Amino acid sequence: MTIIERPTTEVAVAGGAPSGVKPSEALGVFKRPAASTSWRDWIVTVDHKKLGIMYGVSAFFFFLIGGVEALLIRLQLIAPNGKVLNADQYNQMFTMHATTMVFLFVMPMAAAFANYFVPLQIGARDVAFPRINAFGFWCFLFGGLFLNSSWFLGGGADGGWFMYAPNSSTLFSPSHGIDFWTVGLQITGIASLTGAINLIVTILNMRTKGMKMMRMPIFTWMVLVTQFLLLFAIPVITVALFLLTFQRSFGATFFDVASGADPLLWQHLFWIFGHPEVYIMILPSFGIVSEVIPVFSKKPLFGYPIVAMSGAAIGFVGWGVWAHHMFASGLGPVSVAVFSMSTMAIAVPTGVKIVNWVMTMWGGKLTFTIPMMFAIALIVQFTIGGLSGVTHAVAPADTQQTDTYYIVAHFHYVLFGGAVFGLFSGFYYWWPKMFRRQLNNAIGKWNFWLMVIGMNLTFGPMHILGLQGQPRRMQVWTEARAGEGFFNLGFWNRIASIGSFTLGTGVLLFLVNVVYTHKSKKVAIAPLDPWDARSLEWMTQSPPQEHNFDVLPTVSHLDEFFHRKYETDSSTHGVTQVRSAEEVMAELNAHPDEHIHMPSRSYWPILLASSLPVIGYGVIYNRTLMAVGAGLILLTMFGWAMEPSTSPDDDFDPPAPGEGGGHTKELSPLG
Amino acid sequence: MAETAISHDHDASHGAHSSTGLSNNKLGMWMFLGSECLLFGGLISTYMLYKGRVNSGPQPNKIFDIPFTSVSSFVLLMSSLTMVLAVSAAQRKDERNMNLWLIITALLGATFVGGQVYEFTSFYREGLGFTTSLFGSSFYTLTGFHGVHVSVGIIMLMALVGMNRNNRIPGDRAEVVELIGLYWHFVDIVWIVIFTLVYLIPS
Amino acid sequence: MSTATEHVEHTDGHEAEHHGLSDKQYIYVALILAALTAIEVSTYYIDFGPFFMPTLFILMTVKFVTVVSYFMHLKFDNKLFTYLFYSGLILAICVYCGFLATFKFFLQKG
Numbered sequence A: 001m002t003i004i005e006r007p008t009t010e011v012a013v014a015g016g017a018p019s020g021v022k023p024s025e026a027l028g029v030f031k032r033p034a035a036s037t038s039w040r041d042w043i044v045t046v047d048h049k050k051l052g053i054m055y056g057v058s059a060f061f062f063f064l065i066g067g068v069e070a071l072l073i074r075l076q077l078i079a080p081n082g083k084v085l086n087a088d089q090y091n092q093m094f095t096m097h098a099t100t101m102v103f104l105f106v107m108p109m110a111a112a113f114a115n116y117f118v119p120l121q122i123g124a125r126d127v128a129f130p131r132i133n134a135f136g137f138w139c140f141l142f143g144g145l146f147l148n149s150s151w152f153l154g155g156g157a158d159g160g161w162f163m164y165a166p167n168s169s170t171l172f173s174p175s176h177g178i179d180f181w182t183v184g185l186q187i188t189g190i191a192s193l194t195g196a197i198n199l200i201v202t203i204l205n206m207r208t209k210g211m212k213m214m215r216m217p218i219f220t221w222m223v224l225v226t227q228f229l230l231l232f233a234i235p236v237i238t239v240a241l242f243l244l245t246f247q248r249s250f251g252a253t254f255f256d257v258a259s260g261a262d263p264l265l266w267q268h269l270f271w272i273f274g275h276p277e278v279y280i281m282i283l284p285s286f287g288i289v290s291e292v293i294p295v296f297s298k299k300p301l302f303g304y305p306i307v308a309m310s311g312a313a314i315g316f317v318g319w320g321v322w323a324h325h326m327f328a329s330g331l332g333p334v335s336v337a338v339f340s341m342s343t344m345a346i347a348v349p350t351g352v353k354i355v356n357w358v359m360t361m362w363g364g365k366l367t368f369t370i371p372m373m374f375a376i377a378l379i380v381q382f383t384i385g386g387l388s389g390v391t392h393a394v395a396p397a398d399t400q401q402t403d404t405y406y407i408v409a410h411f412h413y414v415l416f417g418g419a420v421f422g423l424f425s426g427f428y429y430w431w432p433k434m435f436r437r438q439l440n441n442a443i444g445k446w447n448f449w450l451m452v453i454g455m456n457l458t459f460g461p462m463h464i465l466g467l468q469g470q471p472r473r474m475q476v477w478t479e480a481r482a483g484e485g486f487f488n489l490g491f492w493n494r495i496a497s498i499g500s501f502t503l504g505t506g507v508l509l510f511l512v513n514v515v516y517t518h519k520s521k522k523v524a525i526a527p528l529d530p531w532d533a534r535s536l537e538w539m540t541q542s543p544p545q546e547h548n549f550d551v552l553p554t555v556s557h558l559d560e561f562f563h564r565k566y567e568t569d570s571s572t573h574g575v576t577q578v579r580s581a582e583e584v585m586a587e588l589n590a591h592p593d594e595h596i597h598m599p600s601r602s603y604w605p606i607l608l609a610s611s612l613p614v615i616g617y618g619v620i621y622n623r624t625l626m627a628v629g630a631g632l633i634l635l636t637m638f639g640w641a642m643e644p645s646t647s648p649d650d651d652f653d654p655p656a657p658g659e660g661g662g663h664t665k666e667l668s669p670l671g
Numbered sequence B: 001m002a003e004t005a006i007s008h009d010h011d012a013s014h015g016a017h018s019s020t021g022l023s024n025n026k027l028g029m030w031m032f033l034g035s036e037c038l039l040f041g042g043l044i045s046t047y048m049l050y051k052g053r054v055n056s057g058p059q060p061n062k063i064f065d066i067p068f069t070s071v072s073s074f075v076l077l078m079s080s081l082t083m084v085l086a087v088s089a090a091q092r093k094d095e096r097n098m099n100l101w102l103i104i105t106a107l108l109g110a111t112f113v114g115g116q117v118y119e120f121t122s123f124y125r126e127g128l129g130f131t132t133s134l135f136g137s138s139f140y141t142l143t144g145f146h147g148v149h150v151s152v153g154i155i156m157l158m159a160l161v162g163m164n165r166n167n168r169i170p171g172d173r174a175e176v177v178e179l180i181g182l183y184w185h186f187v188d189i190v191w192i193v194i195f196t197l198v199y200l201i202p203s
Numbered sequence C: 001m002s003t004a005t006e007h008v009e010h011t012d013g014h015e016a017e018h019h020g021l022s023d024k025q026y027i028y029v030a031l032i033l034a035a036l037t038a039i040e041v042s043t044y045y046i047d048f049g050p051f052f053m054p055t056l057f058i059l060m061t062v063k064f065v066t067v068v069s070y071f072m073h074l075k076f077d078n079k080l081f082t083y084l085f086y087s088g089l090i091l092a093i094c095v096y097c098g099f100l101a102t103f104k105f106f107l108q109k110g
């Protein structure tokens, strides 16, 4: 279950602390890993920026896997009587596609941005719990690999991503796929929970001087709301997953109607988690575009407090709408009415945000850079998805729509058109910050337009398909039953499949762009402040040194960086640039902080995380292996506890110029 | 937790600040406990939904031994007292009493877990296995999860005593004791709820 | 959940750790808890009639809050801790009661 920080330390000693060690001695089994530039540094790192990049790379890897799965589905449906996948493979494909996209791509990609940018945006040198942060990343990676290892061990999960009973029972799904699914998600759940605690404490407690809550960038705000949602939603799915594991592996009958159980129990637990989950996926992207739009409109965000508070309101109301996923399950008229109302209510704070973005652009000096284009596409596409969402909130309409392609259209408009486009906006916006190079504009344009066209060609027709009654999760269609004229299902299925390959090409162009940007000799180093940005993360070198800021800035405004560059002319209300970014930084760093302690690297996070899949395989195959895994956990916790979080010989202090580790004092902002 | 070490050293010597003036660890612990409310809430609701569903095997009110469970509930309740005394000793830097109370707390906890093992075995003998009925599955899942939490707490307490002997508690020792105390009390209040909802209110 | 932090912002001091109770007072609290438990258990032996359920619920709540406020120091600690913990607790109560309500759980009992 949840690995808590506190027990970790203590459990260990019970394992038998070697006695007679002087307290001042370096503790731990391994020699403390020192800073280096080799690949090993990535394994032992506790630097939130490196972990952010690792989250990003791993999540993108899973994005490609999930994408291939999606294309196989569309290939199967491109023509009547598709032969690409048989029924069983088709079930596995859509289940694993959805699971991968939700849990292994969108969530961790948001975690990637949160990890990298939240400390920078609030002016912190690190996160609150660096080793736990590393542990969370490894849990995500190992959980994801564990889940996908099912492909080689008898096939993936096949009960749909919400895994309703009775499809989840061993009777209907005898392979181990669903066992891998439950345990794998349990492991990634640990990643989310530890990550949530870490990020919330970081945001509440590690803000630099003057960084009041209402001066934090909106991205940080949205991350805060998201992490609260995770903090409280993950335990709910944890319960559900445990119950399912106990049913499948230990003979309980929690969801077995024949034994008198209520299959709705699962549906409730899943959606109590599941609806907050959809906000967990979208809010970070809302945060990203709320950074991007003001920068490229050259205006402050319209109604900053409203945007922040409507985010919090969504986080709150998001808990009271879960049963709208169950309108067709026989909840009873009162429940349906209540949840229908609350669902309509939640559209309000969402709509408020859209208004705010539009008002920000209104009258602004817009520049249509690639990040801005993705952000605008998000607004448009999310609005379409939100509107179809409101149509499901009307319960009588939803009973027609549910389990049809109309639902598929809805959630892809919000998830792909919204969440994923927001993430791409973030890639293009923050790439120069993370890697000192700007992604190529021409390839970026192709990337963008192919994605927009592909996305709308794929999911637009699905509205029609759904309203015409094509059920979701349908493995084949036949010409005979496809209908006539404009509503010919075959025609729209073909369009959707063509669209999906367009979309796939668009995504691949992003990879091409990355390779081009980093391999081509022609790409110049990006300027310090390529977009004329507004928030703190741009007020340090690119990429930031390990300790983020040579001098922790004192904040006196929302959009601090902007206010240091520009001054308002009180008579004309115009703004004039008074300092360049380089000057701002030189001023800030005139007297660099001394004695910067950074947390030391550690082997233990990866070791502890790697014992979790061992337990997982144990649950599925062999009880002894479970015990081995538990033993490993105990041992690694022991090692973790014995290791102080900063190494005693203090290899990070005082900083000596030119030495490895991120504490060198480079005064040049471009360093 | 060892992370405490950092923030504390910082606070003291280098003026690195914490925006709220509160300790990271304590914030993290309270958040974790808030999150645990939803975990136990889910398990309790599952039990509530299923407690009347007995297709085979004994009914809840036939099998519960209220006097016995009352005693073990009382033991767990008193372990909260000894825990808080340990915390207060730690804050006074009274090491002897701190160790003493920690050990007593662990022993009381162990008594409770022992009682639970005894209860489970006698239920099993009376015909209530994990898979006997929905009542059985949900009862064992709920109380089992709680028992695991108590056991983790016991391990932490013993480890704390051991680490303290070797002077290996990183950071602020009183805070470490306090944090484990929070966890321990939380496990106790969960039992207060379980005792009423599961045992005292008949189905 | 957010506004909570506003007014504790940059209160440079440390938490009021020493405003807890004295050891003796802790023992009194424990005695009260023990007495409440005794009343709870007595419902098993004595018929409380219509007061049965309300008594148990009130006692449970009082015990819970007492442990949280005094043993866990929440009463004396920074309010932020209270907000964090109780938001989890209250959310759990609301969500799960809503969930049980859709099963008409509270109606069967009358």
Ligand code: HEM
Residues within 6 Å of the ligand: A162, A278, A279, A281, A282, A324, A325, A343, A344, A346, A347, A350, A385, A386, A387, A388, A389, A390, A392, A393, A398, A401, A402, A403, A407, A410, A411, A414, A415, A418, A419
């Ligand atoms: C304007 C706000 C929204 C409203 C009113 C709304 C409403 C709904 C409703 C009622 C359903 C259930 C339809 C059914 O299964 O019959 C649904 C499904 C879904 N929604 Fe939304 N939604 C909104 C926003 C979002 C957002 C922001 C996301 C994610 C980023 C999202 C993702 C999903 C997903 C994934 C499903 C499908 C779940 C499944 O597999 O059945 N929705 N939406």
Ligand SMILES: [Cu+2]
Residues within 6 Å of the ligand: A274, A275, A278, A321, A322, A324, A325
């Ligand atoms: Cu929903």
